[in-house]
Amino acid sequence: MYDVILRQGRVIDPKSGHDAIADVGFAAGKVAYMGASCPGSAAQEIDVTGLIVTPGLIDLHTHVYWGGTSLGVDADAFSRRDAVTTMIDTGSAGAGNFPGFRKHVIEPATARILVLLHVSFAGIYGFSKRVMVPEGQELRLFSAEDCVETIEANRDLIVGVKVRIGRNASGTAGLLPLEIGLQVADRVGLPLMCHIDFPPPSYADTVALLRPGDILTHAFRPFPNAPYHGAAGHEKVRDEVWAARQRGVIFDIGHGMGSFSYHTARIMLSQGFAPDTISSDVHALSQFGPAFDLTTSLSKFLALGVKIQDVIAAATTAPAAAIRRPDLGHLAVGGVGDASILRLAEGSFDLVDVEGEHIMAEHRLLAAGMVMGGKICVSP
Numbered sequence: 001m002y003d004v005i006l007r008q009g010r011v012i013d014p015k016s017g018h019d020a021i022a023d024v025g026f027a028a029g030k031v032a033y034m035g036a037s038c039p040g041s042a043a044q045e046i047d048v049t050g051l052i053v054t055p056g057l058i059d060l061h062t063h064v065y066w067g068g069t070s071l072g073v074d075a076d077a078f079s080r081r082d083a084v085t086t087m088i089d090t091g092s093a094g095a096g097n098f099p100g101f102r103k104h105v106i107e108p109a110t111a112r113i114l115v116l117l118h119v120s121f122a123g124i125y126g127f128s129k130r131v132m133v134p135e136g137q138e139l140r141l142f143s144a145e146d147c148v149e150t151i152e153a154n155r156d157l158i159v160g161v162k163v164r165i166g167r168n169a170s171g172t173a174g175l176l177p178l179e180i181g182l183q184v185a186d187r188v189g190l191p192l193m194c195h196i197d198f199p200p201p202s203y204a205d206t207v208a209l210l211r212p213g214d215i216l217t218h219a220f221r222p223f224p225n226a227p228y229h230g231a232a233g234h235e236k237v238r239d240e241v242w243a244a245r246q247r248g249v250i251f252d253i254g255h256g257m258g259s260f261s262y263h264t265a266r267i268m269l270s271q272g273f274a275p276d277t278i279s280s281d282v283h284a285l286s287q288f289g290p291a292f293d294l295t296t297s298l299s300k301f302l303a304l305g306v307k308i309q310d311v312i313a314a315a316t317t318a319p320a321a322a323i324r325r326p327d328l329g330h331l332a333v334g335g336v337g338d339a340s341i342l343r344l345a346e347g348s349f350d351l352v353d354v355e356g357e358h359i360m361a362e363h364r365l366l367a368a369g370m371v372m373g374g375k376i377c378v379s380p
């Protein structure tokens, strides 16, 4: 007897290479059956013929400290609408306001929220349409000691360190906020995610500092501070970018409102440089476009010619590996009972990037349903 059986969906599990029509059964919060035809019965049996079943989607770059920060969106509403079972909040909170995030948002949420803690004591505190304060410039807030203490006390939820550098996020502070972040990450033995925006500092100088396992988000941003250089028609992926990939730095999309351009993506993909992870950077100012959500970000890569199996991997196995949570992001008997149910819709879909370039796509992924902890959370 199962709690839930999803019958006859196209089950794509990148970790095992599985891509076939199958049944997936859930019992006691875990995946209990995966195969051609589940012989048992369940309290809830759902025919998902024509739909895609994937491991629970993981959005590696979100802002969900709703109410505690001006940029936060409501985690459960976003999760249910977009079939994202795990959201990584990237730096909304710092040591000074993490306890409220934990108690008022993360613990009551149905969705799984994991955290990259900002080195800035107050997190990202001045981010709205009219108020935009670069927290990285206020170095009095960069207390490595407090950040380490908070991480040590909350290792069940905190999976890494976040820092934001660039003219918008750290003003004139240069690489110093990143250097402090790296010291913290070293002390706690966790990865660091670095945001990059306008120079200075340069893309090359920034990526050169990242260690194996660290994550560069906004990796496919437009000029200036793009991952390529050279005149129009002769662009080349920067040597520092290739070197960083070689040593194991992770390149994340983090679409957001200003950080993903088709032009950059085409150059990168044509030279064999696909992103490691695809994330939305959903926040108060990007949720109504151009980022919208994770399935929209994934659909943009489908439209650029990336295979669906690779697109799904970039939002399941790859982010799970990046946050060192191999229990998440795959479907296997005995494993975490999270699954996303998606529809690969056919038609004509207008997908716009941050530079205002529109692609009319023939396919796009849409959220259809979601299983969390072995229970139907959103019915398809």
Ligand SMILES: [Zn+2]
Pocket (backbone or CB within 6 Å): 061, 062, 063, 090, 254, 256, 281
């Ligand atoms: Zn962000």
